[in-house]
Amino acid sequence: MGSSTTSAALLCLLSGVVAAIQTPQTVFLDKQQASSVISRQKRNTGVSNPPASLEQVCMEKVCTYEQARSVFQDSYRTDIFWAVYVDGDQCVEKPCKNGAMCLDSVGGYDCVCKAGFSGVHCEKDETLCPLQKGCSQFCKPGYGSYECSCATGWKLSSTDRKKCEPAVPLPCGKLSSMSRWSERLLSNQRSNFEGLSCSPTECPWQALLKSSESTGFCSGVILKTNLVLTSAQCANKYTQFQVGVGKRRTSYEDGEQSLFVKIVHIHPRYVEGRPENDLAVIEAP
Secondary structure, three states: OHHHHHHHHHHHHHHHHHHHHHOOOOOOOOHHHHHHHHOOOOOOOOOOOOOOOHHHHHHOOOOOHHHHHHHHOOHHHHHHHHHHHHHOOOOOOOOOOOOOEEEEEOOEEEEEOOOOEEOOOOOEEOOOOOOOOOOOOEEEOOOOOOEEEOOOOEEEOOOOOOOEEEOOOOOOOOOOOHHHHHHHHHOOOOOOOOOOOOOOOOOOOEEEEEOOOOOOOEEEEEEEOOEEEEOHHHHOOOOOOEEEEOOOOOOOOOOOEEEEOOEEEEOOOOOOOOOOOOOEEEEOO
16 A cells, blocks of 8 residues: 555656656746836826827818827928828919929919929929020020020120120121111012112121022021021022022122032921921022
8 A cells, every 4th residue: 555655656756757748848938928017107197198199180170280290209200291181282272283203282382393394383404495584595405404505706694694695896697787777678679589678788698599590599597607597498409509608789899709509408307388397498519
C-alpha cells in the first residue's frame, strides 16, 4: 500500500516536469506588456472636456472659424476646410485652363498657371506669338514665352521688350513724317503696281518687280541685301522678272539697281485666289 502511494506521487511529479518543459514560462515581460502594466489611464477630472469631433462642432450646427480650428489644431488645414465649408468648393467645375491648379478660397478661387501660361484662368498661351498687342516687328515662339526681335537698324526698347526703336539715325522702315504720309495716302492715285511715290530719302526699303512685258507690275519690301518680300500672286504673275531697288517711279532713274531672281519661295499654305498667306520671298543671287 505504501509503495503504491509513493509510485503515484512520483508519477504526478514527472508529469508536472514534462508539462513545464513543453510550455516554457518566461520570467520577464516584453516592453509593450510592461508599459501596459505600469501606464496609468488619464481620468476626466472635470477641469477640461475632451476635444469634440468635427461632426459635433460644424456638421450638427453652424460653427465659427475658431471652433473649426479647435478641431484641426492648425491654421493650414482649417483654411482648406473653411473655404469649402463657407460657400462650397468653387473649383469643382474646373474653371482653370491648360492644366492649371485651382485653389478654392472664401468668395472666389485662384488659378496657379503652369509655365508658359497666364491670365485669370491661365487661358493665355505665352509661348505663341499673339496677333494683338504682340511684337512690333518679329516674333519667335518659345518654350516658356515668345521672343521679340527687330530688323537691322532697330533694337528692342528698354522699357517695352515688345517694341522696336531706331538704333541708327535712318533705319529701314522709319517714316520721316507720319502726317505727310497720311495725307499722301488719302490723295493717292494708284499706279499699275499699287504703290505710293516716295521722296528720295523716304522709302529706301521699297522694291519694284518688273518684266519684259511690264515696266512695273508689283511692289515689294527689302528684307535683306538679297531678300525681297512681296505677295504670292505678284510672284506668280510672270515666269521671269527682275527686282528693281533704289526706285521711286516706274521709269528709269539714277541710282536704280536691278537684281536677278534666283528662286521664289511661296508661302506653303497659300491658295490661289484667297487672301490668306498671300506671301512670297524673292531670293536674289
